[in-house]
Amino acid sequence: MAVLLEARGISKRFGGLTALDNVDFTLDEGRIASIIGPNGAGKTTFFNVFTGIYVPEEGTVTFRGTPVLGKRPDQITALGICRTFQNIRLFSNMTAVENVLVGMHSRIPLGLWDVLGRGPRWAREEGALWARAGELLSLIGLRAKANEIARNLPYGDQRRLEIGRALASRPALLLLDEPTAGMTQGEARGLMDLLRRLVRELSLTVLLIEHNMRVVMEVSDRVTVLDYGQKIAEGQAAEVQRNPRVVEAYLGRKRYAAGSAGG
Amino acid sequence: MKRLLAQPVSAFIISVGLILVTAYAVSHFPRSIVAFMLFQASILVLYFARMPGWVKGALAAATLGVLMPLLGSINGYYLEIAIQVGIFVALALGLNIVVGLAGLLDLGYVAFFAVGAYTWAVFGSPQANLFLPGEHFPLAQGWFFLFLLVGVGMAAGAGILLGLPVLRLHGDYLAIVTLGFGEVIRVLANNLDKPINFTNGPKGITPISRPPIFFDPVLRAIGINPDPNVIYPLYLYFIVLAIVGVTVLVNRRLEDSHIGRAWEAIREDQTAAQAMGVPLVRSKLLAFACGASFAGTVGVLFSAKQVFINPESFTFMESIGVLAMVILGGMGSIPGAVLGATVVTVLNLQVLKGLSLWLNELRNAGTTIFGWSLQNLPTQLEPAKYERMVFGLILVLMMIFRPQGILPARRRHRELTDGAGEPH
Numbered sequence: 001m002a003v004l005l006e007a008r009g010i011s012k013r014f015g016g017l018t019a020l021d022n023v024d025f026t027l028d029e030g031r032i033a034s035i036i037g038p039n040g041a042g043k044t045t046f047f048n049v050f051t052g053i054y055v056p057e058e059g060t061v062t063f064r065g066t067p068v069l070g071k072r073p074d075q076i077t078a079l080g081i082c083r084t085f086q087n088i089r090l091f092s093n094m095t096a097v098e099n100v101l102v103g104m105h106s107r108i109p110l111g112l113w114d115v116l117g118r119g120p121r122w123a124r125e126e127g128a129l130w131a132r133a134g135e136l137l138s139l140i141g142l143r144a145k146a147n148e149i150a151r152n153l154p155y156g157d158q159r160r161l162e163i164g165r166a167l168a169s170r171p172a173l174l175l176l177d178e179p180t181a182g183m184t185q186g187e188a189r190g191l192m193d194l195l196r197r198l199v200r201e202l203s204l205t206v207l208l209i210e211h212n213m214r215v216v217m218e219v220s221d222r223v224t225v226l227d228y229g230q231k232i233a234e235g236q237a238a239e240v241q242r243n244p245r246v247v248e249a250y251l252g253r254k255r256y257a258a259g260s261a262g263g
Numbered sequence: 264m265k266r267l268l269a270q271p272v273s274a275f276i277i278s279v280g281l282i283l284v285t286a287y288a289v290s291h292f293p294r295s296i297v298a299f300m301l302f303q304a305s306i307l308v309l310y311f312a313r314m315p316g317w318v319k320g321a322l323a324a325a326t327l328g329v330l331m332p333l334l335g336s337i338n339g340y341y342l343e344i345a346i347q348v349g350i351f352v353a354l355a356l357g358l359n360i361v362v363g364l365a366g367l368l369d370l371g372y373v374a375f376f377a378v379g380a381y382t383w384a385v386f387g388s389p390q391a392n393l394f395l396p397g398e399h400f401p402l403a404q405g406w407f408f409l410f411l412l413v414g415v416g417m418a419a420g421a422g423i424l425l426g427l428p429v430l431r432l433h434g435d436y437l438a439i440v441t442l443g444f445g446e447v448i449r450v451l452a453n454n455l456d457k458p459i460n461f462t463n464g465p466k467g468i469t470p471i472s473r474p475p476i477f478f479d480p481v482l483r484a485i486g487i488n489p490d491p492n493v494i495y496p497l498y499l500y501f502i503v504l505a506i507v508g509v510t511v512l513v514n515r516r517l518e519d520s521h522i523g524r525a526w527e528a529i530r531e532d533q534t535a536a537q538a539m540g541v542p543l544v545r546s547k548l549l550a551f552a553c554g555a556s557f558a559g560t561v562g563v564l565f566s567a568k569q570v571f572i573n574p575e576s577f578t579f580m581e582s583i584g585v586l587a588m589v590i591l592g593g594m595g596s597i598p599g600a601v602l603g604a605t606v607v608t609v610l611n612l613q614v615l616k617g618l619s620l621w622l623n624e625l626r627n628a629g630t631t632i633f634g635w636s637l638q639n640l641p642t643q644l645e646p647a648k649y650e651r652m653v654f655g656l657i658l659v660l661m662m663i664f665r666p667q668g669i670l671p672a673r674r675r676h677r678e679l680t681d682g683a684g685e686p687h
Binding site: 072073090094095101102105107116149 | 521539542674
């Protein structure tokens with residue numbers, strides 16, 4: 001299986017705080033992978049490095065062999081990496097379909113003169129955009145709410161709309177930052193089914209940051225665990241779950257009282 | 264009323280009736296401010312009437328293209344007001360792109376207006392002879408039309424010039440820098456009379472050429488002897504009307520396109536917009552350039568209309584005035600910007616001035632109220648002098664009761680069709 005994304009020796013510091021400490025990470029095409037870790041472990045920072053929001057002090061990131069670091073976020077989106085945000089960041093005063101249309105921006109071959117002239121080329125392209133937006137909205141189950149203002153959508157719909165907006169840029173790699181946060185178990189399950197479908201139908205690769213362990217264990221082909229900016233474990237879900245360092249990171253070190261056999 | 268306007272037939276009858284009745288009233292009472300304002304209001308009713316787009320367009324064209332000039336020939340002042348309204352509508356629409364759509368608060372917008380105005384003023388008057396060899400200036404009147412485009416280019420260039428250093432700023436910081444930019448342009452105009460005299464400093468530039476009456480032979484052929492004093496206001500009115508028409512069209516096309524959507528996305532959440540593939544630098548510069556270009560072209564027209572310009576026409580208060588129009592009308596809304604500009608201009612030129620005149624008349628007639636003579640009224644108490652105060656009051660009231668503006672931007676509701684989606 002071809003390597004899609006490769007990060008080598010990534011370090012990112014904020015003043016005295018080391019958010020990422022020499023992290024290596026490889027992602028194969030067509031997978032669903034997860035990054036887990038306690039709060040403040042550096043997961044979102046990792047995403048921000050991939051999407052050009054932060055530039056790390058050290059390390060390299062390549063996407064399909066192309067170096068990513070130093071590129072602007074919009075250029076990285078054009079390369080084929082797109083993301084959602086931990087705290088939903090929709091364009092809240094625009095409609096659902098407009099949100100999706102903005103997501104297509106990097107794939108629109110029209111310029112200022114096309115827009116002002118509104119020739120046949122513009123009509124054809126714009127028509128195709130709207131048609132595709134309709135398809136995407138159907139895919140995420142929001143077709144009927146296309147003209148609703150994003151801010152007025154229920155929470156779960158907003159989460160899905162964010163995924164739809166990211167999909168609009170035709171990414172090869174979709175980065176989802178806690179996509180099921182605040183969802184009920186049922187909604188989360190529905191979202192996971194959607195993700196599996198996307199991977200199958202759109203030949204997409206998905207990288208998740210997730211706190212919902214049930215989701216992580218169920219859907220991930222591979223799990224990476226970060227703690228204090230370091231990668232402490234990596235592998236299949238079940239292996240990682242049993243790894244003592246992971247348990248320690250989440251639950252804390254066992255305290256042995258003198259004479260006792262532990263607890 | 265609302266129900267009647269929702270039916271195409273009754274809406275047509277009502278709006279046409281209102282326009283004709285008020286136009287008749289204006290023609291009958293040419294000095295009545297109220298009649299003229301009712302006439303303007305009837306155009307607003309036309310906007311709200313639910314009719315097919317082409318009917319509305321035809322009615323608006325007939326009203327603005329035929330009725331308004333006719334009324335203007337009865338009372339020339341109305342034409343002057345209409346021209347001023349047109350100039351401010353174009354300015355408000357330009358600023359609406361920058362502030363309303365892209366969310367970049369620009370407090371120095373009048374700078375671009377000044378750039379356009381000085382572009383024509385310098386070359387359309389003998390001024391350019393002072394720093395260019397030969398006696399080529401003023402340019403022939405026909406150049407005016409080319410300069411409408413040159414004004415666009417110059418102002419767009421100035422917009423990019425302003426945009427480049429402020430790309431990283433937003434909110435308050437951006438507002439302060441743009442305010443500074445506006446002042447810089449004005450101070451430049453004030454001081455670029457030495458060592459080389461480009462702008463003639465505070466004395467201003469005059470006489471500036473007016474556009475050529477190229478249809479003069481036609482008028483003579485049909486037996487009208489063109490009197491410049493009558494023809495020019497009408498002529499300028501039609502040029503303004505054309506500029507406003509183009510401005511509205513360009514605005515609508517930009518707004519309803521991937522460019523406009525990208526601007527709105529930047530306004531909503533800049534980081535998310537960039538993460539979704541919107542190039543921030545290019546989009547913001549485009550917004551500054553597009554917004555500025557409208558100001559540039561009406562600037563050219565303004566200097567030709569005034570024949571004389573000096574830096575005093577381009578003060579900070581003008582920028583604030585245009586911003587107030589956009590906010591009053593509704594940020595990001597094209598009808599809002601048009602209405603805001605109209606209301607504010609009419610308020611300034613008609614209502615407050617009219618009140619002042621009326622008060623003066625009463626004073627001179629020696630009217631008394633409850634035994635107290637109006638002649639005792641201090642002369643400072645003149646509504647026209649309270650323009651800014653009335654303005655401020657209106658804005659404060661608006662912020663409390665209708666913060667989204669008079670005609671807030673409506674989200675387009677669009678049915679999605681399968682396969683070949685047809686946007687309209």
